[in-house]
Amino acid sequence: MAELDTFIQQLKDRLSIDEVVARTVALTRKGNRLWGLCPFHAEKTPSFTVKPDDGFFKCFGCGKGGDHITFVRETEGLSFPETLRLLGDLAGMDLPAGVFQGERSDPGVREMAREALAIARVAYEEALRSPEAEGAREYLKGRGVSGEMAKTFGLGWAPRERGWMGRILQQRKVTLEGAVAAGLMFEPDGGGAPKDRFWERLMFPIRDSGGRTLGFSARYLPGSFAQEKGMGKYVNSPEGPLFPKRRILYGIDLLPQGLRDRPDLPLVLCEGNLDVVLLHQIGLVTTVAALGTAFSADHARRIKRLLDGRTAEGVPKHVVLLLDSDIAGRKAAAAAGRVLIAEGVDVRVSLLPDGADPADMITSGESAELLQRVTKSRDILEWRLQAWVQKDDFKIPAVVNRAAEEAAEWISTTLSPVLAEGWLRMASSQLGVSEQALRHMIRSDSGSPPVPQQSRGGHPSSSLNPSAEILVQNEREIVAALLSDPSAWPLYREILDFMEFSDSIAQKVFLWCKDCRKNGKMSGLELAMLAFSDDGVLAWLDEIRLLVFPDPARALERSLAALPANRERARQEARPAHSESITDADLRAMQRKITLHPDDEVL
Template sequence: MALDSRFLAELKNRNNIVDVIAPAVQLKRNGTRHTGLCPFHGEKTPSFTVFEETASFYCFGCGAGGDVITFVMKYHNLDYMEAVRLLAERAGMELPEREAKADLAGRKRRERLYEMHRLAARFFFDTLTGPAGAEGLRYLTGRGIGREAIIRYGLGYAPDSYYALKDFLREKGFYPEEMLAAGLLAKSERSVRPYDKFRGRVMFPVFDLRGNVVAFSGRIIGEGQPKYLNSPETEIYTKGNCVFGLHLAKNEPEGLLILCEGNLDVVSLSQAGFTGAVAPLGTAFTKEQARILARYAKTVVVAFDNDSAGLKATEKAIRYLEENGIPVRVLQMQGAKDPDEFIKTYGRERFERLLKNSKTPVEFELDKLKAGLDLNDTGMKVEYLRQAVEVIAGLESAVERDVYIGKLSRELNVGAEAVRAETARIRKRKSAAVQQKAVRAGEQELKGVYDRVNPERAGALRAAKSEEMLIALLVRHPDLWEKLRAALPPEEWITSFNRRVYEFLLKEFAGAPDTAAPVFAGAFDEKEQARISFMINAPVLHGDPWGQMADCIQIIKSEGAKKIDPGALSAEEIMRRLQTKGD
C-alpha cells in the first residue's frame, strides 16, 4: 500500500531509529553511529550499525539493512502495514484517512480470521471433552496425556463429519469462502460443495507469539495418511515463521528450550515438567525459526527422533542455531525413538539426567563418526582419527580445538602433539581452499552472477559506484534534487537498480521537499532495502556537495556501459578489487 510521503517522513521523524532499536539491541555510541550485536544472526563482535544521520541500520556481517519500518517488520515478524501501525501508535499518530480505511479493512479481515480460528479451536476442544470426542480422548489418554496438558495446549478433536465445523462457524456468522481461505474447509474435484478439512483427527492448535490461534495440525488416529494434516499458509500464518509451543516456552525462566520433532513430544515433555519444549510445524526446521528462537533461548537442546532422518535434521538444526549465536546441545536417546516414548518408558528423572549429559555439537559429530566402528581394529581406528581431526580442525577457537585434541588423544591413546600437528596441517589446507573459493566467488561476483540486486553493477563498476555516491549525497542534501535531475536525468543512469532508487528519491523530494530521510520500506524488497542502506551510509567528504556530485556526473556520462572482463584478471587482481569494492 502506497502511503503519503509526508506522513511517512513524519512517522520516521517521530520514531527515532536508535530509540526504537535500543530495547532489542544493546547499542554503543560512536559519534553519530551506534553499534551492537546483530539481532538477525549470531556474532560475538558487533557488526550491526545504526546511522542516526540517515535514520537507517546496516549489518556488515549478514547484510541486513533498512530503515526503522524495516527493522520493526524484520524483528517483530510483521507485515508492512502492521509495522507502520505499530510505529504510528508509538508516536501517537493516526494513519491518513485513505490508508486508515484500507488498513481498517485489512485489520477487520485479519480479525475475522483470528476469531474464526479461536472459535474453531473452541469447537475442537469442546468436541474432545464431549461425547463425540470419546475416540480422541481415548487416544490422548492412551498416549499418557492428561487433562491439564490438554487444557494447557488447547488440544481438541475434529469429529469424523464433513460439515460439523462448517455448520458451527456458519451459525457464528462466517461464510464458506472465508473458511476456505482460512484452510478450515477443503474442496474436491467430485464436489463443488466445501467440506471440513479436518475430520476424525486429534487437533493441535498453533498459536502465534501473541497467543492467537493461527493454524491447526491434525493427527490421525490409527492407520492412514497423512499422519499429520496441517493448515495451509494464510494471511495470518506462515509455516516457517511459527514454532509450536513457543507461546508458552518463551517464558521458560532458565531460557532452556528443547527442540523436538513432533507436537506430541512437546506436550509430553511439558507435562513432565520440561516447559521449554518446542517443535517445528509440519516442515523442516528453518533459518527463520532459528532466528525466532534466538530471541528467547539461552541454550537449545536438539532432541529430534533417533533415526536417520532425525540425525540429518539435527545436523541442519545445529547449523542454523549456531549461525544465530545460540549455544547448542544434542540429546542422544537410546532405547526410544523420541522424547515422548523415552519419558513413558524410562521416566522423568532419567530424561532429566539425559538432558544434563547432552552432547556438544562436536561430541555429537564425533559419536556419529565412530558409530559401528571397532576402535581396536587399526584400520578403523586410523580412519576414525582422520575424520575426527577434520572435525576438530574446523573449530575457530584454539582453546576449543585443544580441548578436543586432548580428549581424542586420550580416547585413542595417540600422542597429543601428533594430533595437534595433523590438525594444523588440515587447517592450513582448508585456509588455502577457502582463498581459492574466494577467488572463484570473486570472479562470479565481478561478472554480476551473485549480485541479485544490481546485476549490471559489475559490468559498469566505475559508473555504478558514482551512481551510489550520488544517491548517498542526495539523501544527505535533498535540497539539490532539482539541480541534480537537470544535470543528470534518470534515463542517463547506467544501472537499472540505481536508476530506480534515483527515480524514487526524486519523486519523494518533489512530493515532500522538506523530507529529511526518505522511507524505502514498502517500495523496495528486503534485499533491496539492505543494499540501499549500505549505499546511503557510504562515507562522503564534507563540504561542497555539488562539487562532489558534478564529479560523479562526469564519470557516469563518460563511462557509459563499459564492461569488465573477469577472465582477463589475475587472482591477485580479483582479490584486490574485491577488497576495495566497498560492497
C-alpha cells in the same frame, strides 16, 4: 513509504506504551513513571521504567530502551513486519499493503479467515469435552497429558462427522472463501461440494507469539480410520499467508514467558507437538518444535533474537536439540544444527535412548532422566565427531577423510572465529588429523576463507581500535542520514555513487539504498527494516529509528566532510591499509563542493 510511516504513528496513538509493556511486565506507578522487573535481564529490584507520556521504555540495569516496536520485537523475537502485524492486531488496524511480500490476498478475506480460525479453535475445544471424544480424552490421559496442560495448549477434537466444521462456519456467517483461506475447508480437485479438512483427529492449534490461532496440526488416534487407511499421522493447515510454516514454531506463544520464568533453562527444540506439551508439563517450559517441515533460517533467526534477549550473566544462551536417536532423528539434528550455527546460535545435542521419544520417556516415568539428558547435552560437533570415532571402520583412512570433510563443513559454517578455532582443535585431536590439513579442507572444499590463525596471545583479534570505532560511527552516520532523507543523495552523487564502507552493516544498508536508487524504488528507514533479516543490521536500524534528524542533508554533508580524516587515522593505526574503491584524494577533491561551516567539528 509514507503510508507505513502514517500507520506506525497511528499505531502509537492508539496503543499506549504501558499497554503494550503490561502484556509482559507487571508495572507499578511511581510519580510520572511506571516501574517493573526488566524482561531483558534477571533482577530482584525493579530498574525497568516506562514513561507513557513519552512513549518510551528504559532499563537502568541493562541499558535496554526503545518504543513499542522495540519492546515487542525484542521480547517476542519477531521480525519488523511480524512486530507490526502483532501490534496492528492489538490496535485493530490492518497493515498497509506490501508490508509482507507475497501477501496479496484480499484484506477482507484475510479478516474472515482469521475469524474462522478463532471460531474453529473454540469449536474444537468444546468438541473435546463431548461424549464422542471419550477416546481422545483417554488417549491424552494414557499419554500423561493433564487437563490443565490440554487447556494451556488449547487441545481439541475434530469429530468424525463430515461437514461438521463447514456447518458451524456457515452458521456463523463465514464465507466459503474465508473458510478455504483459513485452511479449514478445501474444494476437491475434481469438483464437488467443499469438504472439511480435519475430521476424527486430535487438534493442536498453532498460535503466534500473541496467542492468535494461525492454523492447526491434527493427529490421528491409534485404531482410527486414518491409521487403518495408512494416512499421515499428522495433517497440518496448508501453507499460506496466514500460515507460513517456515516461520512458525509450535509453542512459540508460550516461549518468551517460559524463557523469562526459567532463566536457568536453555531453549529446547524437539520434533513433535505432543513432545512439546509433555515437556512443558514436566517443567521444560522453554521447548518448541518445528511443524513437520525442514528447520528453516527463519526459525533460526527467531530463536537467535529470543536468545539474544537473555543478557543476564550465567543465563544459558544455547539451544538443545532433543531428538530421537534413530537415523531420522540424527539427520534432523544435524540439519537443524547447521541452520542454527549459520545464524550464530550455540547448539548442543541430547539424543534419547534407542527407540524412545520424549513423550514415551515421560509416559513411562523417566522424566528425571530426560531432564538430566537436557542438562548434560553435548556440543554438536563433539557429538558428530564421536559418532565417527565410534564406527567399527574408523581406522580406515577413507573413513577418517569423510569425518574430516564433515568437520571442515561444520567449522566453515560458524560465524564465530573463536568457535571455529575451538572446533578446529577439537576435530584435530579427536580425528587424529592435523590442523593444517583441516584448514586446507576448509579453504578448498567449502570455498570459505581460511579459519583465522591465532594471534600470539592465543585468540583471534576482533576488537576495533579507537580510530576504527570513530570511522564506523562516521560511516553509519552517512547511511543514517541517507535513510532519513533519500532525496539528499543527488546533492553528493559524485561521491556516493562510487563509495564503499569498511563497516559491514553500513555497507549492506548503503548498497541496498544504492540499489533502490538505481532501480527507481523507494527507500527509507522503515522500508529498510522490511528488507533486511540480518539481526545485526536490524538492531542498528532499530536504534536509529528512534533518532531525530532535524536536517538530514546537513548531517550528511558534515559526515562526508569528516570521512577522509577519519579514514586516514584508522589507516595509520591498523595495517595493512584498507583498500577503498574511491580514494581519499578523490574525496578531498570532490569536497570542494562541500562548504564546512565555521562551527562544524570534524569527528
